[in-house]
Amino acid sequence: MVSVALKRFPDLLANLVMAALAALALLTIGQSGICHLGGWQAGLGIDLRLDGLSSLMLITINTIGLAMTVFSVQYMTRYTSKLRYYSIFLCMIAGLNGIVLTGDLFSLYIFMELVAIASYALVAFGCEHEELEAAFKYAVLGSVASAFILIGTALLYAMLGTLNMADMARGLAEGGMNLPLLFALALFLCGFGLKAALVPFHAWLPDAHPAAPAPVSAMLSGVVIEAAGIYVLIRLVFNVFTVQLVPDLLVILRMMGVVSMIVGGILMLGQWDMKRLLAYSSISQIGYIVVGLGLGTPLGLIGALFHLLNHSVFKSLLFLNAGALEYTTGSRDLRHLGGLGKSMPVTSSTSLVASMSISGIPPLNGFWSKLIIVLACIESGHPWLALAAVIVSLTTLAAVLKVQKHAFWDAAKAGLATFHEVPLLMRTAMLMLAALCFVLALLVLTGLRTPFLITPAVDALSAWGRNGPGCVMCGMGI
């Protein structure tokens, strides 16, 4: 009795922690504030800062994290040490929450490294050839990115004399740009581009994400590249270096975004490893988000942030489906699978929901965010970007239908028909995320141009500069 209870203890603890965090994250909706740690006055100590954007990211991180721990309870029995897995996983969650809450650049670097080291360890968790090789590649590229970010931080501190992001924004608005600051910005773009796997820097992602255990791949693809890459990029581009200071920044973001979108969308078509296919589609979906940001208009930002939320839900669901297939059949090579639609109805149908959502079929959430991004492209006078977004949606549809067809709909190959559905908790996690795909679509009912939860996040991007000349949204009529 006691040994069974002890065995269950890590599962229970991790799930309780994540459930509590998810509940707390939901409580932050509509709240904002600054907490000065250690009682130091503003500008001297470390600040924690909560606003609409942080709140959106907190909800994303912690709800997806909860689904992952629920899934892990039975999935991770394949690996040896669940206890270590949960401790590294929760370390990563702590780092992610820190990233989105911190108000100064150096503690952001620390939290980012916490996430990075935890995720290198999680990618290497299986300790087989592929895992180790992928983890090494990921760790080297990731720490080069961190080095760039730290040099950028050092340069900013040297030029502005502060690490607090709000003070930095004020200093930049008063002092204007100069060459070292531009260099720092370029370093940040490379560093966070690497973390977010935008296209010139994407080489590590298709290796690292498939190698990890399924809940971790889901977390890495769905949340980590968004929180450690895109979120910080958003903060820096819109809150610290405002767009007025560096007008070409938006052009760079648009170019990077559209190239990631197209390259990811094309490369995913040729993949037969299900998780590798999904990893390439992450690159292309991140491209959508960055294109939306690069437009710089309120509608573009709404689309981008909405897509960020949606991407984390459907991409983690797809990775869980891949994990469920691997759990039952021991393979994730689409050429060796088939006919599982009958024996695994829950996996098959949730995978269908996620596939429809990622390729933008109404009425699922992915459709609405892509629609908003396409509308924003047309509205701001970039019809070619809109066209690219629609075409990449079609290649995404082709790739995910390939997964559906080969894994679930085709006739069963010899010896595959006897498989059973995955255990209850794994099904629960998948159903939870599939339900979220429908629920998030309802956000547009609160207004296509002012969706609930997303609008406060977009407002937060303009709030910091509202008192200074560096206001992003001034005169754009939001």
Add this chain to the structure above:
Amino acid sequence: MAYALCMVLIAIGLYGVVVKKNVVKIVISMAIIGYGINVLLVLIGYRMGGCAPILGQGITAASFAANAVDPLPQALILTAIMINLGMLILLVAICIRLYERYGTFDITEMRKLKG
């Protein structure tokens, strides 16, 4: 001049990461990048002829601000060293495991993953 030297140090590290084929040498290059950045941070806070930033007895805040070097980068370096250490340990652990699996440190011979 000193700034240029630490940029050279960082560049040497980057060169090693990109060019070297031995995983251990890549790890060493990563460490060199880390040292280069730490030196850069020290330089940013340094002031010619400044004293150590310790607010002892008989030192007023005004004279402290006038004479001491900037303590903040020094605090940052301590943290950065810790992070580099953790990173280094993890990388070396991965290298040991890689050697167990492949029997070599040559990265061009580890080819389970492609593209």
